Amino acid sequence: MARLAGKVAIISGAAQGMGAATARLFAAEGAKVVLGDVLEEKGRAVAAEIGDAAHFEKLDVRSEEDWQRVVAAATGKFGKLDILVNNAAITHFGAVDEIRKEDAERVLDINVIGTLMGVKHAIPALKANGRGVIINISSVDGLRGCNGLIAYTASKWAVRGMSKSLAYELGPSGIRVVSIHPGGVNTDMGNPTGEVGESLNSRYTTVPLQRIGEPEEIARASLFIASDEASYISGAEIAVDGGWTAGRFEPHLPGAPASLAVA
């Protein structure tokens, strides 16, 4: 099936992880994809593996010049722009009383301002196209709080909030804007030590599905939102998190998994 036949997409942070999985899936579904990332060698390798439907451009999402070049590459090489996936981000772990200003600023600069600059520079091409989709990758940490992730949480709530405002600003131009909120995902960011099997999934006993997610599972949600099947979805927040933000297991009540049950 070619659910994105004839579409052109830009995906930031596409050298690895979820961004690379999304680029592969979009291309397999008929899209032309421009991959952007600061990791040039890895990004070029992913684009080469995809083939003629893909093109890599060096992109630091903080740079307006880089965004202009990436959008020009999409319209110049593939003729137009239909889809922007703002996927690039970094995380930072630290308690609030220890966090350094420069670390907090870096997280907000890349995750929030980087996303905003992507939108700003994609808008002319999306408007010229007459319609479009912007997918902003937030997180479960854009839906709730979490200790040790204060700057990242602030950034992902900002991405969620911006997406809703953008849905209003851009809807009249036929541009849909959606935030996607992954739970724990098996990438460098979600599994930096490369754990596998039981030792990995044992960290997810509070997730209803009892396991980490795979990058392809998030990519499939982005595929649906990017496709015309989602033509009336805008301003929505889509959790792809194994049920993690649905509520909680109550260990004292029936139905909790054995790993959490209280004797």
Ligand SMILES: NC(=O)c1ccc[n+]([C@@H]2O[C@H](COP(=O)([O-])OP(=O)(O)OC[C@H]3O[C@@H](n4cnc5c(N)ncnc54)[C@H](O)[C@@H]3O)[C@@H](O)[C@H]2O)c1
């Ligand atoms: N992995 C998880 O558990 C998880 C959970 C929720 C949300 N997310 C979000 O999913 C998205 C993808 O994350 P991932 O898990 O694939 O992580 P990842 O670290 O594997 O990939 C992130 C990519 O972004 C790129 N990047 C970082 N800074 C950049 C910059 N300034 N300009 C351009 N590219 C830059 C990196 O080089 C990398 O290729 C991110 O927005 C992340 O916050 C991840």
